[in-house]
Amino acid sequence: MSYPRARLRAHLLFRGMVAAVCAVVLAAGALPVAAAAAPVTLTGKRCDAKFKLTGNPSKPGTLPGGDASRIKSAWDTYDYTNQRQSMDGLAAPTAEQLEESGTDSKKWKEGDPRKVYASYNNRQTSANPYKGTFQDWLNDAYIDNAARRTRGEAFHKKVVQDLNLVGPDWLCEVEVKDADGKVIRRYDAVNQKTKEFVEIKSGGGIVDKQLPNDRQVLKDTRFKDYSLRYVYGQEPEARTNVKLGELRAEAGSHPDGRSRVTVYQHRSTPVVRFTPGPHTKFDPTLNPNPQANSGSRGGLNDMLNQSKPTPESMRQQIERIRQGDPTGQRLRGPGGVDFSTLELRFVGAPVKGEGLDYSFTAEKMPDPDTKPGFGGQEKAQLISDSFFTWLSLTPEKFWVNLNPDEPQRVMDAKFGKTDAGRVLLEADLQMKHDFAAFMNPKTDLGKKFWDENQLKDGLPCLHGIRNWIEPKPAQVREQDGGIYILDAPLKVNSVPQEVDFDLPGDPCEPTKAQIEHNQKVVEKLIVPAVEKKIAEDPAYADLRRVYTSRVAAEWIRLQDAKKATDYRKIINSDDASKWPIRGEKWDFNETWQRYLKSFRDGDYKFEWEAGGQVYVYTMGGVDFSKSPKQNVSKQQFTAKHQYLPRSTRTSVQTMTDDAESDELLLLGGNTKAKPTTGDTAKPPADGASGGGQAGGLPITGDSVPVPALVSAALALIIAGTALAWWGRRRRRRTFVS
Structure with a gap:
């Protein structure tokens, strides 16, 4: 035992x-x-504790799998404060002001110009002075640098709250260290249970210097099972997608095929809150009484403040902004807006004393870094000035006339001193050139046109033609107290007509049957081509711009007839002197002379062989007119534009994406900016921000049907006759003008 x-x-x-x-x-x-093989422990503060959120920790949320985007019906806004925005109208400092302010901005309180000047002085006396103007630095460095922190923090909180990233597994502001304890990267959120690193950015940019750190983390064997999720509040920039695509390719996939690097677009538009003050910049857009400390304010105003007049100056500005953005929180700026497509698309209720809400649309620039948008102030001013021209002058003055028989009646004298009048007359002449160009037999369309025309004695013999542009019925919707201008198309009318203007050469006299036949060919082949160009070509963008402002102005005129608005003193005042022609000197008589030269000498020549002889034809000519409208039903509007009211309300406060079109932006404002109600935020410490803003698009209830909104009086009456082509023929030389 x-x-x-x-x-x-x-x-x-x-x-x-x-x-x-x-x-x-x-x-x-x-x-x-x-x-x-020991598990890695990452430390950080619980996200719900960081943002003081309540939720159900036993049911924490997570991010949508793979590359994804928030559904459009859930797109919304969030607020952030930046009281420095109220200083965007501050004038550049004098030498005396710089000396008084010194270089220590902490000496001065927020809202004191000396605080701004001291900060600027400190930058300019440093080893890296700002290379732009004081106004550039003010908007893109002083104001926006302060906004990035509070905006980024506000969006971070929103993502955590919206997606319920609460409970012990979700940690925020987590430092990832290497084996030696050195910090590799700091992520906005981490979940060790689901093994996700999350980087949250309110804008659409990427920080180049963070990417090598991302690569190091993803290559670390301790994190081989982890995914990296980038969360954006805006659509990522083109370069962002390229950089993340490269990172995704290097990181590879999980064993189940899931990519380790993905992007989630939590689409939400930030709205800055601040209290306007004596140094806040306002602009005169659609404002009937602009004054020193009041006027229009909103998303359009912010973009115009930063827009440059040329592509190169805008490109330089974008580069300065990018260099000053170490966080990647930069929002889409004016370089991302194609101002050449800017049009007025909504005006709200013109309630006296309350200001007018308005909203514009513009296309996005696909690659703003290399090809930025520019010229915002010029285009917005054209729209606004035209709006007031349509209100102040009576409709019988809205005509232009390029007729070789009537040199004394080109356009009304007062209308001829406005940009609206200039745009209409120049568009009229442009259409004459285009009409002739589409008939050129050297083109496929021109050859088809002449092949289908009936000849006279074996030779082309085209009758005189009067052409003019008039609007097709514009699609509008009166709702939410205002009017949405959904579409304002233009059409080309063409009829046979002759003039007494004498041209050299033997007259070409087609028969009535030939005129009728050839006119049908004109309407079948040439008119649609010209219409398409007017609807799409940049050469007619100003014409489309001033026409939509005409639609809005007529609606204001109709509302004022029912009840007095802030525009009453302007309407039918017969005085448009406050909105004269801007830019280069222009005289409608010079345009008339260019037209006459085109009519007399032609735009181009082509040869026609017949009977052993060569005949030379010279081509040139054209004209313009009206605008009726029809209201879209509530059912149609809701079916096709369910997100438009929401997007429009947002655009009054800040620039936003159009949920109905990936290519469009909405940006607007209010003509009488005023602080929001409620408590004003306490002024922040140096570098931070604080309280209240101009705003809001009122919703006044259900829709009200619009009457036949624009009758003949509403029309862009560019009345007048202009012969496009008057055929005369002689051997060896023929004029068709």
């Missing part, structure tokens, strides 16, 4: 010795593989 006990004691002793040896070996680090 004792033997088994002895063996048992020996066995136990042996096991104890083995355990002791193993303990020593492990303590000495002789088994590095076992040490590497």
Whole structure:
């Protein structure tokens, strides 16, 4: 019986010795593989505690899988404060002001111009002075740098709250360290249970210097099971997608095929809150009484403040902004807006004393870094000035006339001193050139046109033609107290007509049957081509711009007839002197002379062989007219534009994406900016921000049907006759003008 006990004691002793040896070996680090396999502990503050959120920690949320985007019905806004926005109208400092302010901005309170000047002075006396103007620095460095922190923090909180990233597994502001304890990267959120690193950015940019750190983290064997999720509040920039695509390719996929690097677009538009003050910049857009400390304010205003007049100056500005954005929180700026497509698309209720809400649309620039949008102030001013021209002058003055028989009646004298009048007359002449160009037999369309015309004695013999542009019924919707201008298309009318203007050469006299046949060919082939160009070509963008402002102005005129608005003193005042022609000097008589030269000498020549002879034809000519409208039903509007009211309300406060079109932006404002109600935020410390803003698009209830909104009086009456082509023929030379 004792033997088994002895063996048992020996066995136990042996096991104890083995355990002791193993303990020593492990303590000495002789088994590095076992040490590497130990779980990594990441430390940070619980996200719900950081943002003081309540939720159900037992049911924490997570991000949508793969590359994804928030559904459009859920797009919304969030507020952030930046009281420095109220200083965007501050004038550049004098030498005396810089000397008084010094270089220590902390000496001065928020809202004191000396605080701004001291900060600027400190930058300009540093080793890296700002290379742009004071106004550029003010908007893109002083104001926006302060906004990025509060905006980024506000969006961070919104993502955590919206997606319920609460509970012990979701940690925020987590530092990822290497094996030596050195910080590799700091992520906005991490979930060790689902193994997700999350980087949250309110804008659509990427920080180049963060990418090598992302690569290092993803290559670290300790994190081989982790995913990296980038969350954006705006549509990512083109370069962002390229950079993340490269990172995704390097990081590879999980064993189940899921990509380790994905992007989630939590689309939400930030709205800055601040209290306007004596140094806030306002602009005169659609404002009937602009004054020093009041006027239009909103998303359009912010973009115009930063827009440059040329592509190169805008490109330089974008580069300065990018260099000053170490966080990647930069929002889409004016370089991302194609101002050449800017049009007025909504005006709200013109309630006296309350200001007018308005909203514009513009296309996005696909690559703003290399090809930025520019010229915002010029285009917005054209729209606004035209709006007031349509209100102040009576409709019988809205005509232009390029007729070789009537050199004394080109356009009304007062209308001829406005940009609206200039645009209409220049568009009229442009259409004459285009009409002739589409008939050129050297083109496929021109050849088809002449092949289908009936000849006279074996030669082309085209009758005189009067052409003019008039609007097709514009699609509008009166709702939410205002009017949405959904579409304002233009059409080309063409009829046979002759003039008495004498041209050299033998007259070409087609028969009535030939005129009727050839006119049908004109309407079948040439008219649609010209219409398409007017609807799409940049050469007619100003014409489309001033026409939509005409639709809005007529609606204001109709509302004022029912009840007095802030525009009453302007309407039918017959005085448009406050909105004269801007830019280069222009005289409608010079345009008339260019037209006459085109009519007399032609735009181009082509040869026609017949009977052994060569005939030379010279081509040139054209004209313009009206605008009726029809209301879209509530059912149609809701079916096709369910997100438009929401997007429009947002655009009054800040620029936003159009949920109905990936290519469009909405940006607007209010003509009488005023602080929001409620408590004003306490002024922030240096570099931060604070309280209240101009705003809001009132919703006044259900829709009200619009009457036949624009009758003949509403029309862009560019009445007048202009012969496009008057055919005359003689051997060796024929004029068709």
